[in-house]
Amino acid sequence: MPSPTKSTSSLSSVPTNHSAGSEGPFNPEASAPAMSKPNEAPSPSTSSTTTTKKRTGAHLDEDTLPSSTASPARKARKKTPAKPKATAATPNTRPSRTRKPPSRLITEAEPTPAPKKTRPAGQKTFDPVYMTTNSNSRLCRADIYHLLLEPSAWDCLAPGEMGTLLEMLPPTKANLGLRAALLEDEGKEKGVARPKELAGGDIFRTDVAKFQLDLRNGHLAKGWQASAKQAMVDRAAGKFDAWKEREREAWWGENMG
Numbered sequence: 001m002p003s004p005t006k007s008t009s010s011l012s013s014v015p016t017n018h019s020a021g022s023e024g025p026f027n028p029e030a031s032a033p034a035m036s037k038p039n040e041a042p043s044p045s046t047s048s049t050t051t052t053k054k055r056t057g058a059h060l061d062e063d064t065l066p067s068s069t070a071s072p073a074r075k076a077r078k079k080t081p082a083k084p085k086a087t088a089a090t091p092n093t094r095p096s097r098t099r100k101p102p103s104r105l106i107t108e109a110e111p112t113p114a115p116k117k118t119r120p121a122g123q124k125t126f127d128p129v130y131m132t133t134n135s136n137s138r139l140c141r142a143d144i145y146h147l148l149l150e151p152s153a154w155d156c157l158a159p160g161e162m163g164t165l166l167e168m169l170p171p172t173k174a175n176l177g178l179r180a181a182l183l184e185d186e187g188k189e190k191g192v193a194r195p196k197e198l199a200g201g202d203i204f205r206t207d208v209a210k211f212q213l214d215l216r217n218g219h220l221a222k223g224w225q226a227s228a229k230q231a232m233v234d235r236a237a238g239k240f241d242a243w244k245e246r247e248r249e250a251w252w253g254e255n256m257g
Contacts (some may be wrong), residue, residue, distance in 0.1 A: 135218040154194040
């Protein structure tokens with residue numbers, strides 16, 4: 001059997017609801033907490049009170065934690081602005097607002113004449129002597145025959161120039177009549193008609209072709225013409241007789257001695 005001492009100590013540990021000066025006998029049911037029945041749900045007031053205590057306790061625990069265990073504050077990251085996406089340029093569909101003035105308000109400017117091209121000093125391209133004697137003349141490549149058949153090729157000549165050309169032609173009855181007409185007053189002012197020798201034909205075409213060939217080969221140059229004249233004088237003086245005999249024997253096999 002248990003000892004009386006232990007029972008006495010166990011009774012002394014039971015809380016009492018009465019203190020000094022209080023009245024009434026000890027009521028063990030008043031001191032014990034109220035037990036809820038297993039089938040009854042807790043009241044809303046009880047659950048909210050419990051939740052409030054938990055939240056308050058958790059808040060107090062976070063506040064009372066030592067500073068050594070607090071997590072360090074993170075540095076705020078710099079936000080870079082996003083690059084705009086390249087979008088295709090939309091075509092402008094708006095109508096143009098530039099309007100043309102009425103034609104009655106437009107004043108037409110007078111056309112300015114083109115400046116005349118002046119030949120630089122020292123250029124011999126169009127010099128008459130250069131064109132008719134130099135082998136690089138443009139007349140070597142020009143169509144002289146059809147150029148001379150133009151009416152303006154004869155009409156642009158002065159009466160004196162027409163007379164010079166008529167003196168070079170054969171002295172036919174027609175040409176002599178033209179030369180006589182130039183001596184009259186009307187011929188001196190207006191000139192005469194073109195002679196038939198210069199109006200075209202095979203003879204005129206051949207003479208023009210020979211002139212172009214001599215001009216292209218340099219036979220009309222001043223130096224070549226001077227040498228040709230001197231050769232005529234030397235041939236007439238007999239300076240080429242010995243050379244002619246040697247060439248005849250070499251080419252024809254004949255000895256004239």
